[in-house]
Amino acid sequence: MENTQLPSLVRRVFQYRDLETESTEAEYEAWRSRFMRKRLRLGLWIALVAFFSSTLLQLGNLLFQTHEFRPDWVRSQVAIEISLLVFLLLQRSSFGRRYPSAIFLGFYWSVTIIPQIPYTLTGSAEPDILVWTLMFFGQATLIPVRWSLHLISQLGVFAYYLGLNTAVGVQLSTPADWMSPAVLALYFFWVCFVGDLSVYLYESLQKAEFKARRNLEEAYHKLEAEQKLSESLLLNILPQSIVERLKSEPKTLADSFTDVTVLFADIVGFTELSSRISPPELVELLNQIFSEFDRLADLHDLEKIKTIGDAYMVVAGLPEDREDHVQAIANMALDMQQAIASFNANTQQNFSIRTGIATGPVVAGVIGIRKFIYDLWGDTVNLASRMESHGIPGAIQVTEDTYNRLKNEYLFQERGLVKVKGKGEMKTYLLTGRKVEN
Structure with missing residues (x-):
């Protein structure tokens, strides 16, 4: 041949x-x-x-x-x-x-x-x-x-x-x-x-x-096209403002943000499914779900940070400040629940997502010299991760601070005290919907 x-x-x-x-x-x-x-x-x-x-x-x-x-x-x-x-x-x-x-x-x-x-x-x-x-x-x-x-x-x-x-x-x-x-x-x-x-x-x-x-x-045109392609690929990894800063200052970048909202979401049952279907089918399902999440992140003007396995991380309030970062993440979480329900109806699957949200200060930046990403560090990130891992399948668990900022506009169910690793018992709430359409 x-x-x-x-x-x-x-x-x-x-x-x-x-x-x-x-x-x-x-x-x-x-x-x-x-x-x-x-x-x-x-x-x-x-x-x-x-x-x-x-x-x-x-x-x-x-x-x-x-x-x-x-x-x-x-x-x-x-x-x-x-x-x-x-x-x-x-x-x-x-x-x-x-x-x-x-x-x-x-x-x-x-x-x-x-x-x-x-x-x-x-x-x-x-x-x-x-x-x-x-x-x-x-x-x-x-x-x-x-x-x-x-x-x-x-x-x-x-x-x-x-x-x-x-x-x-x-x-x-x-x-x-x-x-x-x-x-x-x-x-x-x-x-x-x-x-x-x-x-x-x-x-x-x-x-x-x-x-x-x-x-x-x-x-020159080929070089220009290659530069545009490289920049497009880079913008899929880093925020545009960070890309511009890296061009002028190619060094480690780190910024402190006093008030942002972080969301972690994990697909429940996905690990179990991996033992029953082929890897290409598994990756295709995950790609469909995360592609829809990416579309929602763009819709709400949020900054996607990364995916880890079947977990999805997104943040509002950086690298550019915004006053409605808590509401933006809340809307994103509710839309993700609807998206996974629509996906199940179209594919005859039975997935659910477990979501955790926390609000507070973080440090964000780019470190390393190879395969770098824009990442977050701080107690708020850990809290959002704990809200997800200690949450309920199909529910959106938030910290008390996040609840206090959203309670006048959104519907909540008090979950009570939850024992959180490294934090002890914390009072948490489950976000169930909007009081009015935003």
């Missing part, structure tokens, strides 16, 4: 990694597309302003230096400016958002090829070293994405200059006598090579940085 499961497990692992890689690639492509659109918009505006300033210069020549005015240049520049405006509008459209590469190529070729059209029409063409070089290097630094796109745009320029002009019989010339075709070819080769190489290196660096940043964000 293990041999058949192992390949399946391996496939799932590698499939997960493939999906993770695909997700990263898709996110990078989306980021690169957004980056390209932003840079394209910036590049188009820069080019538009640059050509417009040159047009203004020519208009100045027309007004003040007529001999330097070049109408053919103005016509070419105005054509370029119109094309740039068109691409700016397209760049903001759904087409531009979907196909930024088409806008890039249109931008590139409008600046480099439109000025060549008049030369083609006159039958004599020469390469524009200044404009082409500015475009080759400018685009590589301003829009450094997709080196292959830069290469295509460069090849398009040379295809027009060499291919189309040659096809229609245009005479090709060099900008200067000393610049032979071989020198010109070598010059543009290195200009294009350096531009494309810089884009390739920049893009590789950006991709690595994007993946590293994404991995860092994922690691």
Whole structure:
């Protein structure tokens, strides 16, 4: 069976990694597309302003230096400016958002090829070293994405200059006598090579940085999730105020509380039942009962301290003070009696709980360095435990001090004197109900 499961497990692992890689690639492509659109918009505006300033210069020549005015240049520049405006509008459209590469190529070729059209029409063409070089290097630094796109745009320029002009019989010339075709070819080769190489290196660096940043964000989110899980587990053990104090002061914590109420409850007959049913069934029954007690503790805003076997301990009045701590525990005890009755009706069991309550001062805190819990110490804790152990199954036994605080609001039955270990005879009472609904 293990041999058949192992390949399946391996496939799932590698499939997960493939999906993770695909997700990263898709996110990078989306980021690169957004980056390209932003840079394209910036590049188009820069080019538009640059050509417009040159047009203004020519208009100045027309007004003040007529001999330097070049109408053919103005016509070419105005054509370029119109094309740039068109691409700016397209760049903001759904087409531009979907196909930024088409806008890039249109931008590139409008600046480099439109000025060549008049030369083609006159039958004599020469390469524009200044404009082409500015475009080759400018685009590589301003829009450094997709080196292959830069290469295509460069090849398009040379295809027009060499291919189309040659096809229609245009005479090709060099900008200067000393610049032979071989020198010109070598010059543009290195200009294009350096531009494309810089884009390739920049893009590789950006991709690595994007993946590293994404991995860092994922690691941070995982760490944050682990911290939340750890804190959630810690809050299941300790009160929130104690957790906050332990974070800032990781040492032994102990506080004195002058007036709290402690409840102990024990499930009668549970030990005997353990000899008749299987351990898993026993634990499941206990979990159902204590889960309901936990819900009641949350309902009454009480602090659950611990469970010991089939005993349950809860306290009111700490770690935050509250005036109604005695009433809160009394309500909890009565609701626990109802909860166990409902449980018996639903499961056909015959459990009862023996409950003890005491009120007074305690010391509460966290001790030790491993498997620590928030615990209570003091005579009040011992009294509550004795009220439970010396109590009656199905009854809630309280001390005289607790009775005096509750007698005006709750119903009691006087039990009389009970001999309590370590205390001698004590007068105790049995809480039976509420005089009015709280």
